[in-house]
Amino acid sequence: MIELEVDVAVVGAGPAGLAAACAAREAGARRVLVIDRNSWLGGILPQCIHDGFGVEETGHSLTGPEYAEMYVSKARALGVAIMGGAMVLELRGDRHLVVASPKGMHSISAGSVVLAMGCRERTRWHSLIPGTRPSGVFTAGVAQAFVNLYNRMVGRRVVVLGSGNVGLIMARRLRLEGAHVVGVVEALPEATGLPRNVVQCLEDYDIPLYTGHTVTGIFGRERVESVEVSRLDPEMRPVPGTSSVIECDCLLLSLGLIPENELSRGAGIEMDQSTGGPVVSQDLETSVPGVFACGNCLHVHDTVDMLAVESRRAGANAAAHRSQITRGRGCAVRAGPGVRYVVPQLIDSPGTVELSLRSVEKLAPATLTVRSRDRILLEKRLRYASPPNMIKVTIDVDGGVLSSREMEVSIDG
Amino acid sequence: MAERLTCIVCPLGCALRVEVDGGSAHVTGNQCARGLDYGRQEALDPRRTVCSTVFVRGGSWPIVSVRTSEPVPRARIMDVMGELKKTVLQAPVEVGRVVITNVAGTGADVVATRCVDKG
Numbered sequence: 406m407i408e409l410e411v412d413v414a415v416v417g418a419g420p421a422g423l424a425a426a427c428a429a430r431e432a433g434a435r436r437v438l439v440i441d442r443n444s445w446l447g448g449i450l451p452q453c454i455h456d457g458f459g460v461e462e463t464g465h466s467l468t469g470p471e472y473a474e475m476y477v478s479k480a481r482a483l484g485v486a487i488m489g490g491a492m493v494l495e496l497r498g499d500r501h502l503v504v505a506s507p508k509g510m511h512s513i514s515a516g517s518v519v520l521a522m523g524c525r526e527r528t529r530w531h532s533l534i535p536g537t538r539p540s541g542v543f544t545a546g547v548a549q550a551f552v553n554l555y556n557r558m559v560g561r562r563v564v565v566l567g568s569g570n571v572g573l574i575m576a577r578r579l580r581l582e583g584a585h586v587v588g589v590v591e592a593l594p595e596a597t598g599l600p601r602n603v604v605q606c607l608e609d610y611d612i613p614l615y616t617g618h619t620v621t622g623i624f625g626r627e628r629v630e631s632v633e634v635s636r637l638d639p640e641m642r643p644v645p646g647t648s649s650v651i652e653c654d655c656l657l658l659s660l661g662l663i664p665e666n667e668l669s670r671g672a673g674i675e676m677d678q679s680t681g682g683p684v685v686s687q688d689l690e691t692s693v694p695g696v697f698a699c700g701n702c703l704h705v706h707d708t709v710d711m712l713a714v715e716s717r718r719a720g721a722n723a724a725a726h727r728s729q730i731t732r733g734r735g736c737a738v739r740a741g742p743g744v745r746y747v748v749p750q751l752i753d754s755p756g757t758v759e760l761s762l763r764s765v766e767k768l769a770p771a772t773l774t775v776r777s778r779d780r781i782l783l784e785k786r787l788r789y790a791s792p793p794n795m796i797k798v799t800i801d802v803d804g805g806v807l808s809s810r811e812m813e814v815s816i817d818g
Numbered sequence: 819m820a821e822r823l824t825c826i827v828c829p830l831g832c833a834l835r836v837e838v839d840g841g842s843a844h845v846t847g848n849q850c851a852r853g854l855d856y857g858r859q860e861a862l863d864p865r866r867t868v869c870s871t872v873f874v875r876g877g878s879w880p881i882v883s884v885r886t887s888e889p890v891p892r893a894r895i896m897d898v899m900g901e902l903k904k905t906v907l908q909a910p911v912e913v914g915r916v917v918i919t920n921v922a923g924t925g926a927d928v929v930a931t932r933c934v935d936k937g
Contacts, residue, residue, distance in 0.1 A: 451932060454883035457871045468869055470883050470932040474913050554869060556880040581870060581899055600824050600831035605866060608824075611890060769830070794829045 408786035411436040411486075413723045414502055414515035416493050416668065419448020421643040421700020422521035423476035423485075424713040429519070430483040434724035438486045438513070440493055440504055444733070447473030447648030448523055449546070450709075453651050455574055457601075458639075460708040472681055472709060496520075496663040496672040500695050517695040517723040520669060520683070523617065523700040526571075527660035529623070545659040552578060561653020564632050565589040566601075566620045568596035572659025577606035579657075587651055590634055592641060597793055620656065621648060626805045629656055664702045672696065679746040680704040686735065686751045687758045687802075689719040689783045690726075697723045704748050707795050715761075736777070736807050743768075743816030745792065752812070759799050760814060764790040768818040773798060775814050777806045790816050821861050825853040836861035840913040865889035868898045869931075872917060877909030879936025882930050884917055897922040909936045 406766035415422045418441035429437045444468070445451055450458075455467025460466050461700040467475070480487070489504035500518050504511040526544040543551070543559055543800065549571070551557040565572045568591035577759050580586045589596075589607060594616050596603045607614055622633035628750050636647035664681040666674075674694035675684045682703040683691040690697050697717035699712075706712040735753030738760065747762040775783040775798065780813050782800050790796060806812065819839075825832040825848060834847040834857040845857035859865075865887050871881040890898055901921050911917075911934045918928040 451883070454871065454885075454931065456867050456885060466867070468883065468885050468931045469886075471913065474932070502919065553881075555884060556873075581868075581895075599826070601826035604824055604826050609866065609895070626836065774900070789830055791829060 407509055409438070409511055409513045410515075411438045411513060413437045413515040413519065413720070414500075414513055414517075415439045415519045415521055415720070416496070416502075416525055417441060417448060417521035417700070417702070418443075418487060418489070419521060419523050419700065420450060420472065420476060420709050421523065421702070421712055421716040422519070423446070423473075423480050423717075424716035425519045425521055425697075425723065426485045427476065427483055428717040428720030429481050429724040430480075430485055430519075432721040432724035434516075436486065437484075438488060438515075439480070439490050440488045440502070440513075442490070442492045444490050446477045446487065446489065452546075452550045453574075454553050455578075458709050461708065462713060470536065483798065493668060496668045496696070496783075498672055498693050500693075503741045504796045515695075517726040519723045520666075520691070520696065520698040520702055520718050521700045521719075522665040522668065524662040524701040524705060525665050526662060526724065527658070529658055533661060534620055534623055537625060539623070539627055539629045541625070541629035541654055542623060542656045542658065545575045545657045548655075549575055549578070549659050552582065558582060558584070559657075560584060560629075561585060562653045562654070563649055564620070564634075564653045565656060565657045565659060567591065567657075567659030567661070568593075568598055568614060568616075569659045570598040571779050572657060573598045573602040573606040575657055575659070576612050579609060580610045580612065584655075586610070586612045587653055588615055590618050591616045592619045592637055593617070601712035601794075617645070623656060624650075629654055631654055660732055662701065662705050664705065666702055669698070669702070674698075677750055679740060679749075680748060682748075684750045685748065686753050687749045687756075688722045689715070689749070690722065695723075695726050697726075704746065707793070711761075711795065711797075712731075734810070736802070736810050736812050738779045739811070739813045742811040742814035743771075743790075743813050747814050752807065755802050755804055755807060757799055758795055758802050762796050762798075762814055763792050763794075764796065764816045765792065767791040768816065770818075772817045773814070774817070775812065777802055777812045780806075780809075782806065782812070787816075822897075823857060823860055825856055827852045827856050838862065838921050844845075862912060864892040866892050868895055870899060870900050870902050872905040872928075873909060874907045874909050874911060874934050876936055877911065877934040879934045882907060882911045882919075882934045883932045884928050886921065887916075887927040887929055888925075890921070890926050894922055894924050898924065902928065909934050
């Protein structure tokens with residue numbers, strides 16, 4: 406067992422981990438170590454070869470790899486230590502990590518930890534799509550890695566299920582590489598990805614979008630041969646008699662992202678079911694003192710720019726953390742009517758706090774209200790509120806709010 | 819000649835109607851000034867950044883990701899892809915290296931967006 410001692414250990418070298426690590430160094434932490442299971446740095450970014458990253462942050466529309474390179478260079482220049490090809494197997498409550506790498510097993514004790522593991526994709530089995538189990542069924546992100554990192558084409562005749570950004574981007578990518586993309590199938594009445602992607606990934610290439618439909622069967626013996634697509638009623642149930650068969654040799658699934666928190670759960674960290682990530686305070690600290698969380702493992706972000714802002718805070722706070730400090734009980738922040746989730750879920754000291762939240766449904770216009778018991782802290786008129794667009798508001802928290810122990814955010818039409 | 823476009827500048831995605839008359843465009847349906855500019859540009863001269871990959875020989879990865887240095891006319895996208903298909907690079911490749919100048923006569927270059935070491 407190789408024993409190591411660091412000031413800040415960061416789990417994950419994607420955009421969140423790298424931004425947190427850089428911020429930790431800039432805040433004065435001496436030994437900052439980033440651990441990543443891949444042989445490359447940047448997490449998911451190197452396979453996201455399209456542009457649109459870093460617009461707010463840099464003023465330029467960068468591709469994923471270019472954005473990653475910006476942070477990797479910065480991390481190296483700041484003296485951040487990096488351990489690649491290493492898997493964190495366990496995080497213990499005393500900020501102790503067990504790590505497996507080609508060099509052997511490591512036992513790392515850290516002054517503070519930043520969790521930045523990112524997300525996994527929803528698979529066929531989350532939706533239990535019936536049929537046979539042929540090859541050629543991929544989640545969109547896995548297909549993206551095959552095509553953009555390993556130069557492997559995933560199919561010649563492709564159906565995409567799910568109109569989120571990853572599905573739309575991959576529809577275009579495969580079309581550009583010569584596949585026939587038969588169509589994108591979406592259960593909801595509208596595409597869930599950005600209008601920009603609907604235009605530049607589907608309309609530009611005449612790729613049809615079938616809304617209000619889903620894949621109800623996958624068929625083929627060794628390789629996918631066809632999928633069955635059915636129309637859905639307003640309750641999202643397949644309507645009998647509306648099914649049709651689409652021949653294809655590849656089905657991409659873009660069914661959503663799930664924050665990856667096996668380590669967090671293993672460490673006994675309190676989780677929020679509505680985000681899929683840890684409960685955190687306004688400092689992004691989890692229920693385990695000295696363990697912070699940021700990026701997509703905390704909640705799924707819309708842009709890498711917003712994710713980087715959050716991750717820098719987590720890194721700076723991790724560097725400043727003193728393990729003797731115990732957290733006050735503070736005020737719980739709840740998602741009220743019209744709100745799917747709010748981060749942070751806990752505020753334990755007075756000051757200005759930025760809340761990140763998502764609405765349950767699309768409303769235009771909308772009113773956002775933050776109240777503490779019977780006191781209204783903020784009432785804001787929004788031009789629109791829609792689930793794929795994270796809303797951020799800033800509130801001032803005083804002693805009165807803290808002692809009320811409760812805050813609720815709601816959205817109304 | 820009227821064209822219907824979805825504005826992409828913000829998540830509202832306004833339905834724009836653009837009347838093109840010679841070299842000028844009249845935009846309606848926008849709820850802000852940015853939509854006006856977008857509608858005009860998109861109707862008169864739609865452009866796109868093309869991002870793809872090209873072969874690398876002797877590298878630690880078989881391909882390297884690339885992008886056009888600026889947006890190219892939408893109608894030329896597949897011509898650009900044709901040029902990329904014919905391109906083979908030798909490792910090492912650095913981020914920012916110009917891989918093709920004036921690709922398919924569009925005036926835009928193609929640059930590498932990632933490093934590939936010898937491997």
